[in-house]
Amino acid sequence: MLLNDFYTIQHSETLENGISVMVKINKAHEIFKGHFPNHPVTPGVCTMQIIKELSEKHLGKNLMLKTARNVKFMAIINPEENEDVRFDLSFETNESDEISIKATVSIEGNSALKFGGNFKKI
Template sequence: MILKEFYEVLQTEHKEDLYHTTLRVNKDHEIYKGHFPGRPVTPGVVLMQLFKEEAERIYENSLQLARADNVKFTAVFDPTENEELILESQLEKNGDFIKLKGIAKNHKGIVLKINSLYKRL
């Protein structure tokens, strides 16, 4: 896990290839001291990393991002407003690759939409 002490998994539910994971983000994490003081904003690359780490946790396998398509950041995620973030992931395993279609959202709505492909290591 590259994001040490950044979040904890509160709950994961799944049905077939659909996963709904609720995370609690650490609003006091080091990332927010520089991004940005007085107005914490979760960097987009960190939001993308959350999906990778969730897929690694589910498949119990290290992954490497091979491709990211249609990455759309639609809102700012500020953990001081609400620490919970929900990841909705549709995962499909195909040989050495895992395809992910995901949405990250908070109490206000969608924060990120992503389609990505990961290679199993």
């Protein structure tokens, strides 16, 4: 779990079919010493893990990614320049009782990641 070490939740708002959450990335986190020295980049896998964790917290269920339909990285999240990151998530339960999650991750109003995937409850 990355919460409270890699990132902290600053603000969360429940929407009709989802949530909007502002998180603060911990720019002093150990991971940035290796990814990459003197040029920190938030790893894409960590951004996707935050989506999973925020979804689990909101839904009150443990989830596991089953399929990723759409994963499009559009901007680098440098924690020294953009430690505040917005996650907009929408949820839908499909016929297989899986949770379909669509997410847009933004920095300063610009999309950094668009994600769509199915998660199964565990």
